[in-house]
Amino acid sequence: GVLISQDADLAPVRAQALALFDQALDQLIANREREGAELKAFLDARLTQVEEQVATVRKALPAIIEEKRNNIRTQAQEIATVNPERLEQSLVELLQRLDVEEELSRLTAHIKEARFQLEQPPSNNAQEKKSLGRRLDFLMQEFNREANTLGSKSNAVETTRAAVELKVIIEQMR
Numbered sequence: 001g002v003l004i005s006q007d008a009d010l011a012p013v014r015a016q017a018l019a020l021f022d023q024a025l026d027q028l029i030a031n032r033e034r035e036g037a038e039l040k041a042f043l044d045a046r047l048t049q050v051e052e053q054v055a056t057v058r059k060a061l062p063a064i065i066e067e068k069r070n071n072i073r074t075q076a077q078e079i080a081t082v083n084p085e086r087l088e089q090s091l092v093e094l095l096q097r098l099d100v101e102e103e104l105s106r107l108t109a110h111i112k113e114a115r116f117q118l119e120q121p122p123s124n125n126a127q128e129k130k131s132l133g134r135r136l137d138f139l140m141q142e143f144n145r146e147a148n149t150l151g152s153k154s155n156a157v158e159t160t161r162a163a164v165e166l167k168v169i170i171e172q173m174r
Helices: 011-078 084-098 101-118 126-153 157-173
Strands: none
Touching: 011 084, 011 101, 011 126, 011 157, 101 126, 126 157
């Protein structure tokens, strides 16, 4: 047996290796599914926080607008003589700049779309997975754009605070 080698039977080793590979693959899939579910829950919680910020701004908006209107009227009355029509026109222009309802509506629409995307069944197609990631990334850009606009239109502490909080939440989701 020194000069003649016997071929070892690798079939049992190969079978064991394949079994271990299948087991590792099953664990990888289970871990990815668990991680995906955790990410989905994380994103859903952040979307709920975005909804809360939108609701906060919507609730505060009438009081903010009324306060600004009263401040401007008071300032205008302090000025000697003011053309009432010109004053009302200035008020309308200012209040239009303060109107953030469009941004709030868009944020609400983006929340619905993000939740819709998160509810789509998982796909084994790599292209569809990338597509979902791109869609969510695009939505994060849209969330950011609306938060920035809300912040730039902000003329009250409540809306500034909400805009900053939105930016933090959006960055966490990203």
